[in-house]
Amino acid sequence: MRAEELSRSVQDYLKTIWLAQEWSPEAVTTTGLAQRLGLSPSTVSEAVKKLAAQGLVHRPDSGAIDLTDQGREVAVQMVRRHRVLEAFLTARLGYAWDEVHDEAEVLEHAVSEKFIARVDALLGHPERDPHGDPIPRRDGTVPPAPAVLLADVPPGTTAVVARVSDADPDQLRRLGEAGIRPGTELVLGEHLSRAVSVTVGGAVVEVGVLAAEAVWVRPRP
Incomplete structure (x- = not known):
């Protein structure tokens, strides 16, 4: 199924469900989805029923919301669009990494798969967006991104x-100013009550608890 065959609202629901499952092993619920979308639980509940009727999601007895194969196909297309656009905005148009999310949110609904394919080729088929998130390939596969929370x-x-x-541009900006970006090597220090101490480029930086929950790291090769 092609993403452009569906409404913007449906595209957003499917992408949000996929992203929730990408970032957390916890089940996606109506309440959690409502919080992510900034909508009321009743509105989301009705929308999920319609998505289920379209064969895009299903809800097992546990009440969790899962994507069907068709739903996942559309969701991955939307995630690919979003992350390719973020890469393009930073690499070619000079956007800062804390500016691109909202722009990509708008553009991803307006462009075609042909356009995204050409932008992807222009950029040399990057595997990561500016925030380090894996960019799904054109065939729907997603590059592995093994990592654990900094916290x-x-x-x-x-x-x-x-x-x-x-998710939080202000926090992203502060982390960038502290030198904490994908590819940065750091040494973990003491875990404080409200922060995590890290050494970045020889400087000691205290990363707040909430910020530490937004940074994912992998062992040094």
């Missing part, structure tokens, strides 16, 4: 930043 890494560990959540 869960023990002191003394040397790690490399793999991904940074772009």
